[in-house]
Amino acid sequence: MDNLLEVSNLNTEFKSDYGSKQALHNISFKIKEGEVLALVGESGSGKTVTSLSIMGLLPNNASIKEGEIKLFNTNKDEIDILTLSDEKHNEIRGNDISMVFQEPMTCLNPTMTVGEQILEVIIRHKKISKINAKKEMIGLLELVEIPDPIQRSNEYPHQLSGGMRQRIMIAIALACNPKLIIADEPTSALDVTIQAQLLELLKKLKNSIVTKTSILFITHDLGIVKELADRVIVMYQGKIVEEGNVLDVFERPKHSYTNNLIQSLPEFKIEKRNKENIQNITKSDNEKLILSIKNIYKEFPVDKGIFKKSTETVKAVQNVSFDVKENKILGLVGESGSGKSTLGKTIIKLIEPTSGQINFKNQDISGFNKKKMQNIRQKMQMIFQDPFASLNPRKNILDTLMEPILVHNLMKKNEAKEYISQIINDVGLPSESLNRFPHEFSGGQRQRIGIARALVLKPEFIIADEPVSALDVSIQAQVLNLLETLKETYNLTMIFISHDLSVIEYFCDEVAVMYLGHIVEMAPVNKLFTNPKHSYTKALLSAVPKVKTKKTNKILIKGDIPSPINPPSGCVFRTRCPNPGIECTGGDIKMGLVEVEPNHWVDKCCVKLD
């Protein structure tokens, strides 16, 4: 194969008020015609800067100090990209090299229809009439599998779901048959099910594109690399630390950083744990219940403005019941919008349930008012996803941690100081951190502070809502390890909310799978992951790209999650179910969990079909 792009010795620098900082150090690599090259590395390692350097789209405060980027034309002319004028570079952008960005929500112009945005790039680079360009635009929409392409092309970005917007971005990138598409984390902001759809689309395109388009795929997800890429480059702190064929790198990583990256993947840790048999079975005799919820419903009225009384409701949580045993971790998993966070907040009564019972330590707290909840709150705490947003930026860490202690009158101020520095050490931070402010910490450190804040009141029960989702894989692993040790030392019970199935598999004892407000399946982790019963669980598990297992047939879930205002009747999953039974399509079966094996609960409509 011939080289399409050669990057040699690239050094890119950022200037700021504090002086300059080198983001890329001597980056050199080649992309061959028709190959998929993956670029992996943690946040801040320089992946985006590399791609923007190639595109000539670096921000104003960045400059390329040294290096060469050569693009080889169809007739093998070489073009030195870095010496091009902006006008000449514009001829290449969108035409020879195009790009797909990470944030589907903000990457399309909100005041232009999506059709116009695709048309624009066709007309810009291909000298064809508007009518022909329109035909091509519709063809592209069909290619990226947008339903009703003519109708959709007249809609604005905000009328489309995240997945569809990303398809539009892909259509824009494909419009002029580019030689290279740079995709910067194109699926990271999406649900696994939607991610699986898009990866499938990309694979299809890759196999069908005759013009040998290459893809530079930037990601932090090693599973995707395994699934999609031919070769991989690993970046660390602005340097390339490893390069090679995907299989080679995964099996025989040369650099210790790559090795660590692979070893910190939950799937590897699970494997290791299974080998060492760390799981202590005798321990699970302790079956005391700490929390038991029954028939919880939560519906929010839809805001319709001042003139209309709202009759519609968002059905966020529907008839959810489960028990949590002492010193266990229950995982709650599902796509975004499935109601996980609402359920978590309802249990801890940050929001009131519409109906249902919440029994915490044999006490029904569902009717408790704020005052009565005060004492309960001390025993039930919540950890949030975004550690920065939940910390007061003007308070130093000591004050932040002191506040709840004083509010609950747990101990005196001087006693508390010692206690707090003990806790901050327990979460793996030095005592000096107490005098510092939230912005002085990294994402991972802030999450440790969030955890410390949940711990100061000596709770027995913690609800952790996506506590590691915003963190890099390696940091994720550290925080999970921390939570695990803390669980033992503080004797905690936990509900762990996550959309990441491998994290759940690694970390939890039991899992509940949620879809559109319903729990459709619940079981001990190993049962659920080895023997899923519900069609949704099966599809969800198959959607996760994995490094270890070679998957042949993916069960794809069609379309987007329906609106929780008007969920489908009968089985809520029936509109997207890959293989619905005849009974399901009528939409008149009733949902509800039944126990198919000891501790393995599945929605009863799906059981009948097995």
Added chain:
Amino acid sequence: MNFFLKKLLIVVPTLYIAWTVVFVTLNIIPGDPVNLMLGGRPASDEVRENVRKNLGLDKPVIERYGSFLINATKGDLGKSYLTRQPVTKMIKENMWPTIELSIGGLIFGVFFGVLFGVFAGTKPNSIRDTISMIIALCGISLPSFWIGMMLIYIFGTTLGWVPIVGDGFVSLILPSISVGLFFAGGMARLTRSSLVDVLNQDYIRTARSKGISKYNIILKHSLRNAMIPPVTLLGIQFGLLITGAVITEEVFARPGLGQLLLQAILAKDIPLVQALVVYMTAVYIFLNLIVDFTYGIIDPRIRLERKNQ
């Protein structure tokens, strides 16, 4: 419900509240209107009583308030104390020069405001940005009567480029500048900051990645998105446009509502003042309504939201 209907439903009470304020303030002004009416001439009690009756001042305040609102709705706002003409007629006669001037000021303000805003915003923190913004700041902070006088002095008297008095388009130039400069300054600053913000958006990066030229990125991708805050400003500042016109008319000795208002205030011609304020509030509210609709044209998200309500 239809967005248009809903807006109109809000406009009506707003107008009535505004008119009530007008009525109340003008009716608690000290001084007996009858005295004003008689122009300070001595008169017998009988005459005074007659005048009072003629003006309808013998009726209780509540009744006067009621008939004021009803008549205002019908467009009948009584007769001037001074000229004894229906005030509506006087307003109609003096309306056009002011409308011309306001439109002139508006066009000047929007055109130069957007121009300077774009000029500065496309290259933030450059020299041209700094200079543009200093000019804009001058436009905002210099009082318009002073600017008017300066314009007359420089372009009219010293250079003799443009006539200062007379009618026709040319004589409208200097007054329009003097009215519109304030406007232009505000527009320029807001257009600039809004444009700088838009140019940092992800979708602009997307447009650049498509190879769209700089010119088209500004014209097709940025301006429309950037115009929403300036259009809001437009709505808020219509009132200032009207006061600007009033002052400018005085400086340039132009006929118009400004002159009329000034005379009416000096002569304490309450019906005329009242009528002028009633009209101006109505115009102000109406123009804001137009601005509200413009949002929908600019931003499809707002349009759709309204449709769904």
